[in-house]
Amino acid sequence: MLEIKDLHVAVGGKEILKGLTLAIAAGQVHAIMGPNGSGKSTLSYVLAGRAGYEITQGSIRYNGEDLNALAPEERAAKGVFLAMQYPVEIPGVTTLNFLKTALNAQRRARGESDLDAMSVLKLVRKKAAALKISEDMLKRALNVGFSGGEKKRLEILQMAMFVPKLAILDETDSGLDIDALKLVAEGVNALRAPDRAMVVITHYQRLLNFIVPDRIHVLAHGKIVAEGGKELAHELEAKGYEHLVGKAA
Amino acid sequence: MSSAARETKKQVAEIGEKYKYGFVTDIEMERAPRGLTQDTVRYISAKKGEPQWMLDWRLGAFERWQQMKEPNWARVHYQKIDYQNAYYYAAPKNTPLKQSLDEVDPKLLETYKKLGIPLHEQMALAGVAVDAVFDSVSVATTFKAKLNEAGVIFCPISEAIRDHSDLVKKYLGTVVPVTDNFFATLNSAVFSDGTFVYVPKGVRCPMELSTYFRINASETGQFERTLIIADVGSYVSYLEGCTAPKRDENQLHAAVVELVALEGAEIKYSTVQNWYPGDENGLGGIYNFVTKRGDCRGDRSKISWTQVETGSAITWKYPSCILRGDDTVGEFYSIAIANNFQQADTGTKMIHLGKNTRSRIISKGISAGKANNTYRGLVSVHPKAANARNYTQCDSLLIGGKCGAHTVPYIEARNPTAKIEHEATTSKIAEDQLFYCLQRGIPQEEAVALIVNGFCKEVLQQLPMEFAVEAQKLVGISLEGSVG
Numbered sequence: 109m110l111e112i113k114d115l116h117v118a119v120g121g122k123e124i125l126k127g128l129t130l131a132i133a134a135g136q137v138h139a140i141m142g143p144n145g146s147g148k149s150t151l152s153y154v155l156a157g158r159a160g161y162e163i164t165q166g167s168i169r170y171n172g173e174d175l176n177a178l179a180p181e182e183r184a185a186k187g188v189f190l191a192m193q194y195p196v197e198i199p200g201v202t203t204l205n206f207l208k209t210a211l212n213a214q215r216r217a218r219g220e221s222d223l224d225a226m227s228v229l230k231l232v233r234k235k236a237a238a239l240k241i242s243e244d245m246l247k248r249a250l251n252v253g254f255s256g257g258e259k260k261r262l263e264i265l266q267m268a269m270f271v272p273k274l275a276i277l278d279e280t281d282s283g284l285d286i287d288a289l290k291l292v293a294e295g296v297n298a299l300r301a302p303d304r305a306m307v308v309i310t311h312y313q314r315l316l317n318f319i320v321p322d323r324i325h326v327l328a329h330g331k332i333v334a335e336g337g338k339e340l341a342h343e344l345e346a347k348g349y350e351h352l353v354g355k356a357a
Numbered sequence: 358m359s360s361a362a363r364e365t366k367k368q369v370a371e372i373g374e375k376y377k378y379g380f381v382t383d384i385e386m387e388r389a390p391r392g393l394t395q396d397t398v399r400y401i402s403a404k405k406g407e408p409q410w411m412l413d414w415r416l417g418a419f420e421r422w423q424q425m426k427e428p429n430w431a432r433v434h435y436q437k438i439d440y441q442n443a444y445y446y447a448a449p450k451n452t453p454l455k456q457s458l459d460e461v462d463p464k465l466l467e468t469y470k471k472l473g474i475p476l477h478e479q480m481a482l483a484g485v486a487v488d489a490v491f492d493s494v495s496v497a498t499t500f501k502a503k504l505n506e507a508g509v510i511f512c513p514i515s516e517a518i519r520d521h522s523d524l525v526k527k528y529l530g531t532v533v534p535v536t537d538n539f540f541a542t543l544n545s546a547v548f549s550d551g552t553f554v555y556v557p558k559g560v561r562c563p564m565e566l567s568t569y570f571r572i573n574a575s576e577t578g579q580f581e582r583t584l585i586i587a588d589v590g591s592y593v594s595y596l597e598g599c600t601a602p603k604r605d606e607n608q609l610h611a612a613v614v615e616l617v618a619l620e621g622a623e624i625k626y627s628t629v630q631n632w633y634p635g636d637e638n639g640l641g642g643i644y645n646f647v648t649k650r651g652d653c654r655g656d657r658s659k660i661s662w663t664q665v666e667t668g669s670a671i672t673w674k675y676p677s678c679i680l681r682g683d684d685t686v687g688e689f690y691s692i693a694i695a696n697n698f699q700q701a702d703t704g705t706k707m708i709h710l711g712k713n714t715r716s717r718i719i720s721k722g723i724s725a726g727k728a729n730n731t732y733r734g735l736v737s738v739h740p741k742a743a744n745a746r747n748y749t750q751c752d753s754l755l756i757g758g759k760c761g762a763h764t765v766p767y768i769e770a771r772n773p774t775a776k777i778e779h780e781a782t783t784s785k786i787a788e789d790q791l792f793y794c795l796q797r798g799i800p801q802e803e804a805v806a807l808i809v810n811g812f813c814k815e816v817l818q819q820l821p822m823e824f825a826v827e828a829q830k831l832v833g834i835s836l837e838g839s840v841g
């Protein structure tokens with residue numbers, strides 16, 4: 109489903125990803141771990157198509173298509189979803205209105221008709237209840253004054269609403285209490301499906317107890333330096349990155 | 358078709374899209390001779406069938422105007438206006454002094470329908486009465502009978518001058534004196550039409566009142582005059598909308614609006630101004646020089662201005678409140694959008710004269726393209742105005758790096774008990790906000806509209822419900838092409 113080959117990415121003229129290769133098949137969940145500043149968020153932004161992240165070499169194929177040729181909103185309509193490490197505040201725009209605008213924009217791009225306000229509200233309420241997101245939060249401005257955990261839960265609510273094909277979760281577990289962590293994991297597991305792939309970026313083995321990955325990749329200095337099954341997370345937890353990073357440098 | 362030709366065609370079509378009110382109605386017009394002399398003033402007065410006192414009033418204003426100088430303190434730049442090279446009166450031919458809806462030229466009804474303002478009462482927006490002003494004359498006023506039942510007078514001011522002479526005489530020029538400023542004095546001499554509203558004692562006006570101003574004729578200025586009087590304990594909500602055809606020339610619009618609120622009365626006045634702003638290169642567009650002022654004459658009265666200013670090449674406008682009575686309240690909620698080469702210098706004056714007077718100013722300025730947007734506001738507390746309160750919040754939003762936002766607050770507190778608060782912010786649409794929207798599938802222009810509407814929310818909420826949705830769309834449309 110996703111095939112990244114020898115990817116080099118520069119931000120502000122500085123090369124951050126330096127020959128990253130990674131493939132994820134439909135139906136799989138992969139985890140990406142790695143030290144701070146190794147390029148994990150950079151990878152997620154490149155996949156989502158953020159301006160300023162320049163691909164200088166290599167390729168990204170998504171369902172056989174050149175992902176880089178698509179605008180970010182086109183990628184979204186085609187099922188690429190990024191739960192961001194730092195969700196953004198938009199003052200004055202209620203969360204509910206934002207969800208409706210986004211959902212209908214994606215539908216329109218796919219040639220589907222708009223959902224009316226009532227249907228959107230029903231859908232949001234159903235998904236929100238499962239994630240214990242209050243009605244009050246939906247009426248407030250998007251992410252404005254939300255706690256760190258609330259922001260992360262809202263990202264998962266959006267994922268649940270948009271049912272993406274490729275979901276990238278950038279440190280969605282950071283800042284979550286243990287109950288919220290379980291809720292988020294349930295949300296992710298509920299979306300596991302043969303035609304869907306997920307990339308979970310995390311620093312903590314704990315999350316991977318709840319979302320069990322098919323594969324773990326370790327990213328350091330802009331490259332994948334180690335790969336393995338779910339047991340790799342335990343090893344990293346015990347030994348840290350030092351020995352792997354040392355190898356790469 | 359070659360691809361270049363196709364591209365050109367597409368571009369032309371798109372430009373047409375952007376200002377969708379830019380069409381011209383082809384209708385036979387009658388005009389005053391070009392230029393401005395005493396004879397022009399007499400011509401207009403005669404056309405309106407005015408009494409002598411009104412003509413004298415106009416001539417007095419004209420004499421005064423000839424000695425006045427055009428102001429130049431605002432942060433706007435434009436070619437000198439040649440006042441002798443314009444027309445001051447233009448009206449569709451054969452408009453009788455009074456006409457019923459059935460007699461209105463079908464072309465005019467069609468024009469208003471195209472603008473989204475159906476004038477036939479059975480099709481009209483529920484609960485909104487409309488006065489339609491086309492160039493220099495009012496062509497139709499809806500729901501008059503229904504309003505009459507409540508005792509509310511809602512009619513063209515030209516008609517009020519003839520039929521409600523005593524009321525007009527008593528109030529006209531008492532809020533904005535004939536000598537007030539260059540543009541107001543010019544208006545006093547040559548004003549053509551506009552709306553008159555009188556709400557009697559204790560009456561809550563049963564519907565929204567609105568005037569739809571349309572400039573159609575070329576090389577013609579529009580000088581409308583609006584007078585609204587809310588008698589003791591009454592309430593009225595009024596909205597005006599404005600559009601004009603696309604033309605390469607600049608056209609002058611110099612209106613005067615006077616509001617009088619007597620004891621315990623409340624007037625809510627909303628404007629959605631969408632005059633033609635000129636093209637992407639700054640060619641054409643309306644010069645909008647407007648004097649709007651409300652007088653809270655009676656104790657406990659309240660006047661609230663809400664404006665959404667998206668059009669015009671130049672906007673020079675400061676809707677103000679004179680808080681004369683004790684315990685009176687003045688409010689000013691404003692959204693001013695300037696894109697491309699538009700220039701907006703707008704704000705308010707809150708003049709606290711009475712005791713325990715309160716005022717509130719919320720201004721949202723949005724600049725894009727190469728536009729300049731200035732908030733200019735005065736809060737003045739006079740010596741006798743004990744316990745006056747003002748809260749001012751001025752927020753500016755910049756889109757792109759070539760536009761400007763300026764905040765010019767003037768504060769005069771001559772009573773030690775005054776409490777005046779002023780907050781100002783300037784921000785940009787952040788790249789991360791845009792990216793967040795895009796990632797969720799919202800295309801760029803829709804994302805900008807969404808973010809800007811969020812920024813303006815406090816003001817949009819003040820608009821009558823019937824118009825809020827339109828205004829939101831307008832905010833999006835006027836910023837099209839501003840990013841990327």
Ligand SMILES: Nc1ncnc2c1ncn2[C@@H]1O[C@H](COP(=O)(O)OP(=O)(O)OP(=O)(O)O)[C@@H](O)[C@H]1O
Nearest residue numbers: 119120122124142143144145146147148149150151
């Ligand atoms: N605009 C920029 N200009 C220069 N360097 C940048 C820019 N943006 C990011 N970087 C650098 O790129 C590197 C990778 O950043 P990235 O956010 O991808 O790391 P990360 O792996 O997600 O880290 P963390 O675990 O802390 O979230 C960092 O060293 C960062 O400082």
Ligand SMILES: [Mg+2]
Nearest residue numbers: 148149150193
């Ligand atoms: Mg990161």
